[in-house]
Amino acid sequence: MAHLALQSVTKSFGSLQIIHGIDLEVGDREFVVFVGPSGCGKSTLLRLIAGLEQPTSGEIVMDGKNVTGVPASDRGLAMVFQSYALYPHMSVYKNMAFGLENAGLPRAEIEQRVTRAAAMLRLDDYLDRKPKALSGGQRQRVAIGRAIVRDPKIFLFDEPLSNLDAELRVAMRKELAGLHAEIGGTMIYVTHDQVEAMTLASRIVVLRSGRIEQVGAPLDLYNRPNNLFVATFIGSPKMNALPAEVIAMDAGGTRLAFGEGNTLVLDGAIGGVAAGDTVTIGIRPEHCELASDGPADCEAVVEFAEQLGGETYLYCSAAKLEQLTVRQAGQHMKTRGDRVRLSFPQERLHLFDAQGLALRHGHDAAQRS
């Protein structure tokens, strides 16, 4: 059982405040992913949990006990570092056994635990090798193995896949998901890659500049982002954000003007805005539709097209609209300079106010059907 709670935790380095009061609870067996752009404080937050840094204020509570002042070695956590941090002068076996030796476990148990972890991670054949004789993926597995053998209360991962090539990263991602299913520990994982966050997490914590922007299950964040930052950060390619103005709001609906002379009408009134307010319309690339002959909401010019076979990405622009990304299933033979007519199904539209806070969410596919 491992339950972790952060209570208004802050961290400053000198006069520079990195973490601005974080409150967060992590339940037992959860896989929580901290995601955010670089410099958002996600690694610092992980190091605070690990005990490698001391918070400037606030408390860290683990299983009901305040561990804020407890040194890293006594917190019973294990961490996988971005650089793997394998001890270069020790063999794979020694690397994995080091923590257990320090804990004073009997030799037989150390051997049993290391052998079991090595089998789980397919490292049996490499136990006598030094880290420098291993490939990137193998080193990564040793680093994970070093954490597993400890049987820690919480596993901490600091961007563990960022040094691997794309293919290996996908493979390791699957292995990590499998590992969590198999050993079922509590895991906290830091990444800047929203795909890793979406695929691994049971809950995602989106961070920006040392503050939590939103916490939720991956699809909740995707479907109901609290604000424009989360909306554009989660999802790839990112959500289109179209600056717009509320022209009128009456019984006929809310009229929005965007781009050059384009209008959209949303059913009903929207709380929090009045005619004349500046808003942002959000629409995900996969929700933009190519209107063949019916009415269109916007006309744009293709700047660049990516044909992936199964799907097509069109990067378009229109007057006063910087970039509009369209993702269509199947193959659409469009090239640079082609004019496309786009329609935005209104049930898919998100709306954000001038401060970027969400006013309205589009419905996800499940809700619609």
Next chain:
Amino acid sequence: MSIATALTLRRGRGRLHWTDLASYAYLLLGVVLMFGPVLWLGLSSFKTQAGLLEFPPSLLPTSQKEVSVSGYDKPLPLFNVTLEDGSTRVLAQARRIGLQAQMIDPAEPTKIIRVALDKRIPLRETAFAWSNYTEPLRQFDFMRYLGNSVFVTVVATLITLLINSMAAYALSIYEFPGRNAAMVGIIGTLMIPITIILVPVYLVITWLGLVNNLWAVILPGAATPTGVFLLRQYMLTLPRDLIEAARMDKASEWQIYARIVLPLSLPALAVLAIFSVMWRWNEFLWPLAVLSKSESYTLQIGLNAFQGELQTQWNYLLAMTVITLLPIAVVFVFLQRFIVAGIANTGVK
């Protein structure tokens, strides 16, 4: 690469490029500058006292040829003599009287030939005066001095490595207020020469009752600022992640020091060990001050005994200097392969 290919490496294909000539000339100059004095020392250590004082000096040790002649107790020196009739003969000199020498032919020892001193040239041959080595080893308590020197060098080097690595660990791994001030203070002591602190340190040693004890040589220099600086700079390059990973692995600070940082600092420790061995082995002024009884002499102080107030036995001094140089050369040959940095970075990425 074999030594032969290494020695004949060149840039030009077929013909020698001018840079080949320039670099070989430069390397040759370096070899002569560095090995010339050592070679001179080595060859001179086989010369007799008279041979050393000879002018013009010769490179190889030489001595006058001698022959034993019946009727004379001692072997007689041989000379090339130009006789009055213009012919030259090899004769042995029986005795010298004024400007005349009485020479005899070794084949017929009874007939004495009188020859002017300037008509004879000594016959020389290359001869190694091994007695330079054997004599002092017999008379002079070489083994005791060697033992003292080895004890001082080994114990002092071990203590130096231990103390300096612990200081360097604290100064590189921990963040604490005054860390840089402490480092500056340590580096600052580099500027104080031994001659300045000779008297105060001597007083401390006297007070501790360590005069004429080898520990008096070992202890004062055990913590060297150079060593702390060298090790700290190296430890700063160790990835912080490794230390933090060890902390997460429940390692105590002593375990991190002994099992992570020390093994990874091996290249720097080897360099410091070599330096420390050289310093300790060649140390002269301080041992001279605190060691006054001959049974506690180190080799360097023992060598000093050949240098009297009125006369210096150069032949013995040179021979014993060669013996003193050998261990340090051997140590260097064996340790230099450890001076390969970069073991520490192989586990990261």
